[in-house]
Amino acid sequence: MMLAIPDVLDAAGVARVRALIDAADWVDGNVTSGHQSALAKRNHQLPQGSAAAQEAGAIILDALGRSPLFVSAALPLKVFPPLFNRYTGGEAFDTHVDNAVRILAGSDFRVRSDLSATLFLAEPDSYDGGELVVEDHYGVQAVKLPAGHLLLYPASSLHRVQPVARGVRVASFFWVQSMVRDNDARRILYDLDHSVQALAGERGQADPAIIRLTGVYHNLLRRWADC
Numbered sequence: 001m002m003l004a005i006p007d008v009l010d011a012a013g014v015a016r017v018r019a020l021i022d023a024a025d026w027v028d029g030n031v032t033s034g035h036q037s038a039l040a041k042r043n044h045q046l047p048q049g050s051a052a053a054q055e056a057g058a059i060i061l062d063a064l065g066r067s068p069l070f071v072s073a074a075l076p077l078k079v080f081p082p083l084f085n086r087y088t089g090g091e092a093f094d095t096h097v098d099n100a101v102r103i104l105a106g107s108d109f110r111v112r113s114d115l116s117a118t119l120f121l122a123e124p125d126s127y128d129g130g131e132l133v134v135e136d137h138y139g140v141q142a143v144k145l146p147a148g149h150l151l152l153y154p155a156s157s158l159h160r161v162q163p164v165a166r167g168v169r170v171a172s173f174f175w176v177q178s179m180v181r182d183n184d185a186r187r188i189l190y191d192l193d194h195s196v197q198a199l200a201g202e203r204g205q206a207d208p209a210i211i212r213l214t215g216v217y218h219n220l221l222r223r224w225a226d227c
């Protein structure tokens with residue numbers, strides 16, 4: 001499932017993150033690449049574990065936890081500490097697939113990448129190009145979102161970032177291991193949750209049918225979740 005989640009960070013949150021990361025030292029993006037994607041990647045990143053990345057990453061993790069849409073769509077079990085990238089002067093990231101398992105250097109923390117995420121941190125009109133192009137079963141989609149918005153997409157999909165011809169594209173990116181590994185099952189739960197919440201808005205949470213449907217949601221989650 002591919003989903004744009006608006007306003008994960010508000011304008012003040014984007015400004016706080018940008019102030020932290022803009023002042024830090026950036027390095028060649030290939031520090032975190034697998035063998036195949038190293039050939040495809042031309043960008044810059046904050047070093048993983050740098051003070052700026054950790055501080056800005058904590059702001060993002062906190063915001064994700066407060067986003068009902070993110071929680072409902074991703075059903076997160078583990079989130080890889082957010083990384084930060086920047087593309088300018090024609091830099092791009094050609095078609096690649098993300099590594100299935102990400103291991104945090106110097107620790108035993110590992111995340112199976114069920115979902116990939118990009119949190120846009122620059123306004124779309126401040127740069128040309130830089131679309132995130134994702135290929136899934138339903139075709140190819142090119143996405144460029146306002147600062148503070150997040151794109152969640154299956155980590156199994158082929159994707160690329162178009163060359164940035166003007167300005168600077170700044171983003172945070174990370175991977176999510178979901179409690180529900182199967183994309184289709186996760187999609188069913190998301191649709192059900194969404195529909196039940198909409199109905200509950202009309203009928204109230206105490207409506208007997210809403211209570212039973214909420215039970216159905218949790219019983220499916222109990223069936224499918226690995227925690």
Ligand SMILES: O=C(O)CCC(=O)C(=O)O
Nearest residue numbers: 085098118132161171173
């Ligand atoms: O910059 C992005 O939006 C995506 C980055 C990416 O695909 C990656 O680092 O694997």
Ligand SMILES: [Fe+2]
Nearest residue numbers: 096097098159
């Ligand atoms: Fe990627």
